[in-house]
Amino acid sequence: MAGWKSAGRAPSAGWGRTCPGRRCPVTTPDPGARWQEFLDSARQQAGAPQSTLEAGGTLTRLTGLVLEAVGIRAPVGSQCLVSQPAQPPVLAEVVGFSGDRAFLMPAGDVQGLSSGASVVPTAPYVATPRLGDAAQAQVASYAQGQLRLPLGPGLLGRVVDAHGEPLDRRGPVVNVLSRPLDRTPINAMDRAPIRESLDTGVRAINALLSVGRGQRLGLFAGAGVGKSVLLGMMARYTKADVIVVGLIGERGREVKEFIEDILGEEGRARSVVVAAPADSPPLLRMQAASYATGVAEYFRDQGQHVLLLMDSLTRYAMAQREIALAVGEPPATKGYPPSCFARLPQLVERSGNGLNGVGSITAFYTVLSEGDDQQDPIADAARAILDGHIVLTRALAEAGHYPAIDIAQSASRVMHNVVSREHFELARQFRAIASxxxxxxxxxxxxxxxxxSDPGLDEAIRLSGPMSDFLRQDMYAGAGFEESVKAMATTIQREEAFP
Structure with a gap:
């Protein structure tokens, strides 16, 4: 220690003593310096300021979905355990406060809880210092009680809940690391622009609503018109390295059906399914959507091209509405508080191309339009923040036209950036004839x-049958990108424009 500078730290380069003599070009490791680095790291962590989260509180009220506790100071978003004798503890998240009262949203069943139950924040995550590892010298900056969930290649082929616990009865999830649930989106200037087309395997989308890698689109439809089936087609046929499926607030039976009937064993091997069915608490439904996005972000950061399918974005907004109204936030449009509209872009903006073009997340979010009303507030907000919208109509579904995509109402905002001029012109002509x-x-x-009397209408009448056949597609038959474009040219008799 005698050779150290007056600042009280060992030199950053070398960490050791030099060889005798002026000609010696190398240094030898100094065990004392390595031990000192380890001790400095331990002292830094031990001396880090501790918040009052360690002090427990008491449950004083349970109204509807909200728990109210006193005697605990916890930041919004931190996790707590609510427990009492002879009852299993209930995990809850702090969603608001008023004075010395904290409002918590449970992530489990609250049956059996009574006034006076103990409310204790979960322990903070602190990285254990490793001997000689300078990267561990800083105290982990994670907030005390912040929810951390498993991420890693061990999730491939697994079905998990909102907290990463396996639902498929295949044993514990291995080969994963713990990471914070929420992340900050990538700086907009660091994202690569969308320039590469993506083959979805759906003829109507490939030809007329071409998708680019890193694009975010919404599937807008009422209940029962084929949103989930269309998602299944894309999960089966889209050319992507990894598929992440978020089943948020939907029917519980769809989880197993989606895996066995749509993904199959081959598709499941490259997929991760995060499920929070309709009977899950609203907190779990929101966390499941964030977790599915976090899983997609992990694989994107590894340089892989990810397809994120989330069913549905509307259920995510409804879960936030339940939480916000329960803690007293005033309702706005159709009962949705302002926080619902703030949460949507925070979730959606995490998708897209990776940092400096490394990896991508192409995301499809289903949006439930109540009564097929395209002016529904959530549908309207989603349309404004997404890069395109695919509208499914009940009239087409009732006519047996599947997928029930209404080409006239649908649009891809990046199509002109990812297809050739000839392809774009063919799609324009197809739309004009259909209209x-x-x-x-x-x-x-x-x-x-x-x-x-009208040559244009005469042509449209003559081609209406072939065009309708072109837009129909069996759910068990995929269509390649080039194949779809050539079929479109043949359908409207423009083969010379796209040889």
């Missing part, structure tokens, strides 16, 4: 149209 037929269909059906 012309829709405008004149009523006249044709009642017999008021005279053939030959």
């Amino acid at each position: 012309r037929y829709e405008r004149g269909r009523d006249l044709v059906q009642i017999g008021a149209y005279v053939h030959g």
Whole structure:
């Protein structure tokens, strides 16, 4: 220690003593310096300021979904355990406070809890210093009680809940590391632009609503028109390295059906399914959506191309509405508090291309339009923050037209950046012909149209059948990207434009 500088720290380079003589070009490790580094790290962690989170509180009230506790100071987002004798502890998250009262949202069943139960924050995560490892010298900056969940390659092929616990009865999840649930989105200037097309295996999307790697789209539809089936088609046929599926607030039976009937063993091997069914507490439904996004971020950061399928974004917003209303936030449009609309971009912006073009997350979020109302507040907000929207209509579904994609109402905002000019022009002509037929269909059906009076409508009538056949697709039959474009050119008799 005598050779150290007056600052009281060992030199950062070398960590040891030099060889005797002026010609010696190397240094030899100094065990004393390495031990000193270890002790400095331990002292830094031991002397780090501790918050009052360690002090426990008392449960004083349980109203609806919200627990109220006194005697505990905990930041919003921290995790606590609510326990009392002869009852299993209940994990809860601090979602608000008023004076000395803390409001908590339980992540489990609250049956059996009574006034006076103990409320204790979970222990903070502190990285254990390793001997000679300078990277461990700093105290971990994670907030005390922050929720940390498993991330890693061991999740591939597994079905887990909102906290990473396995649901598939295949034993514990291994080969994973603990990471914070929430992350800050990548700086917008550090993201690579969307320039590469993605083959989804769905003919109508490949040809007319072309998707780029790193794009975020919404599937907008009412209940029962085929959103989940369309997601399944993309999960089966999209060319991606890893598929992450978030089943948020949907029917419980869909979890097993999605895995066995749609993914299959081959698809499951490269997939991670995060499930929080409709009977889960609202806190778990929100955490499951964040966790699924975090899993996708992990694999993106490894340089892989990830397909994130989330069903549904509306259930995520509804869970936030339940929590916000329970803690007293005033409702706004259709009962949704302002925090719901703030949460949506915070979740969606985490998807997209990776840092400096390393990896990507292409995300599809289903959005439930109540009563097929496209002006639903959540649908309207989602449309504004996503890079495109695919609208499924009940009229097409009732006619047996699957996937029930309404081309006229759907759009991909990056299509012009990821396809050739010839492809883009073909798609424009296809849309124009389809729109012309829709405008004149009523006249044709009642017999008021005279053939030959409008050449454009004559062409639309002649091509309407082949165009409808082109847009239909069996859920067990995929269609490649180039195959889809050539089929579109053949359908509207423009083969010379796309040889």
